[in-house]
Amino acid sequence: MSPTVVRYRVSLPRPHTHLLEVEATFPEGEATLDARMPVWTPGSYLVREFARHVQDVTASTVDGTPLLVRRVDKQTWRVDAQGQAVTLRYRVYCNELTVRTSHVDGTHAYLNGACVFVYTDATRELEHHVTVDAPPGWTSFCALGQRDGAFVAKDYDTLVDSPIEVGPHTPLTFSVAGVSHEVVVWGDTPADPERLCSDFQRLCEVQARLFGGLPMSRYLFLLYLTDKGRGGLEHQSSTALLFPRTGLATGRGWEDLLTLAAHEYFHLWMVKRVKPRALVPFDYSKENYTALLWAFEGTTAYYDNLIVRRAGLMSAQRYLTRLGETLTALHSTPGRRTQTLAEASLVSWVKHYRPDENSPNSAISYYLKGEVVSALLDLELRRATRDARGLDDVMRLLWERHGDGSGVDEDGVEAAASEVAGVDLSAFFERALRTTEELDYSVLSHVGLEANFRPRESASDRGGTPPKGKATEARPKGWLGLTLKGSATVATVLDGSPAQDAGLYAEDDVVALDGWKADGAALVARCEDKRPGETVRVTVFRRDRLLEVPVVLGAKPAEAVWLSRVDRPTEAQKAAYQSWLGAPWDEAPGAA
Structure with missing residues (x-):
């Protein structure tokens, strides 16, 4: 084993438990080894505390002799290594399907490096190798190159920037400026995969021309089609895209998918x-x-x-x-x-x-x-x-x-x-x-x-x-100045609005308007039927207490914008x- 390489082995023996098993081996040299889990992932600027999903941490020498490991803070495990190479074994709970986290179940595994792989400050610049023990019939996809069956990253930053998808997928492929591109889809395959590849290819070609070529040797789109949610996270030679599958059936939805893909690709x-x-x-x-x-x-x-x-x-x-x-x-x-x-x-x-x-x-x-x-x-x-x-x-x-x-x-x-x-x-x-x-x-x-x-x-x-x-x-329309969630729960009371002046609160559950039952849609429509300056009585439940709040309606602000051509x-x-x-x-x- 090379003394200048950090090695990981990842396995999914029971994917239905959402648990990922990781073995991380750090080369000899450190008297005290502090293995840390990132608290955030680049591209998403929020401390997510990924270490909260880590469990069952043990340490040993590479020949199996147990070593004492203790947790010293929210993200760090300390081993008295005495200069020896150390293998840490731990499990990670992965049951959050977003582009910023990891997800493992009986259909696939999406591994975002920041919440899977621990690191040490002393070895961040070394090569990092990852071997994935995939279940039978599953294949591992990653933008990293491979050597001897392992994905190879030149350093830890590159590893974190290279998500891995594991599953029974058949990739779609196309080429841009001589660079191979793959699209790996989890969820229902799009009804028109040829169109998907053709449109993605055109987006990539535009950007390659803008910058005078491509900065990588291959590229991987990981596309997750779900029942809800939308998002993307950029990586050095790949991206993860989350998109509602029903959106692909509409013209606007398809347009939204293309803008999402174009956005993440621009981050190259x-x-x-x-x-x-x-x-x-x-x-x-x-x-x-x-x-x-x-x-x-x-x-x-x-x-x-x-x-x-x-x-x-x-x-x-x-x-x-x-x-x-x-x-x-x-x-x-x-x-x-x-x-x-x-x-x-x-x-x-x-x-x-x-x-x-x-x-x-x-x-x-x-x-x-x-x-x-x-x-x-x-x-x-x-x-x-x-x-x-x-x-x-x-x-x-x-x-x-x-x-x-x-x-x-x-x-x-x-x-x-x-x-x-x-x-x-x-x-x-x-x-x-x-x-x-x-x-x-x-x-x-x-x-x-x-x-x-x-x-x-x-x-x-x-x-x-x-x-x-x-x-x-x-005719000016009456305006309350709030937004709703669900059928009739106040989400936000807008600053300076009649609703704020009258004392309506976020989380109020609207029951009636002027004594008549009103859900969210009816509340807005019936207020718009009235004129600015009229008073309405909004009946709400607030923390289970029934209240009636009089509101003097204002005029709807001119906040919708459109662009027109000069005459x-x-x-x-x-x-x-x-x-x-x-x-x-x-x-x-x-x-x-």
Whole structure:
């Protein structure tokens, strides 16, 4: 056995118990061996305490002589190694099917390295080998190369960044820029796997052209089709995608899957290689703070729709509709007036990933506002350079200078953008990142567009489209100012709303309106039938006590946003629009 290798053996003797058995062997050298389990996984900025799922830890020499092992804190096991090689054996409970955790059952095993493999500080830079003892008929899939039947990672960081899927799967394959790509699907196989591969291939090709090639020798998509849930987590040469299987049957659902895949693939460059310097190297034992998540996640969110558009899988008009929906989500969040975008990035550890009933009032998503700021930045760059350059050039500049993983300083993205623009953009960034002022949408005029605002027309109204008719605008509708969950439970009472002023609470269960039974949908509809200034009586159960709360209705705020074209565009605006979205100004709405 090589003295310079950390070796793991993983087995699943009883997958229905959701238990994974791990054997970790560390080479000789340490007098005291402290084996640690990460508390978070890169790409998901929340302390998840993975060690809570570890049990039955024992230690021995490689020849089997037992060694004393004791737990010294929430994540560390200490062995008096006396310089000998040490083998730790432990089991991990894996029954949380998300892209950030691990899941083992009778159908498969998804192993996310941060919650499976312990490490030591002294051996993090060594090669790490993983052998998987798969059940009969199952195959192990991982982006890592193999040697002598083991997956080989050059160091612990690479191992953590290389999830393993084990199961009776048959992968789908395609190639981009000479690089092999595999798609491994758990759950029901999509009805049209050829379309899935074809569309994924087009998304990857667009990004390969943007950056001038691919930074890896092979790539693995792990796609988990479930009954609910949506999410993705990027890795160095792979990604895990969680998506509701029913969504694949609708046009919007398919569009959402493509944007999710495009988002995670974009992270091959931004996050996995170009990353904030504050994350170099990762500290797996605690929070790693940076104010740059708006750029690395928000900018990626901007590109995910744009890449689908560039791949010809979304029309220009549909792209504008989705951007309007994003703007609507931003303007429907009172927290944008409370938390800056830079702060949202910095405190994601306690805000974004730990939402509560007051989060819409106190916080803003760095994904959401970051996407909008990135769109405006792209247009600012295009306006400053007369469409000679744009955000693509900033991405390529960051890739050229920081693609080696050395890290970007906290002001590095702003400096790169100003360099590309050829003008000082500090005023733009100061307003967008470090104040809670409303964003300036006047730059939309560069591409012949303008932002319009209207009240939402129903609870399901996402915005993005103009009002349906003049009747909608003619009579103001009554507004309570709360959101609901389930059939009639108050989820959030919005800041400054009539409901807040009247004293309605989150977790109130709505029973009736003006003495008549009302569930959530009826409550909203019947309030909208009334006018601002009218008083309604909302009957609720609060901690099992029946209460009646009078509420003076307000006017529905104009928070739904849609983008429209200016009436008399100049030729310069038409050309700028086409340069940005790759579609002629006069293209028919809905055309690809």
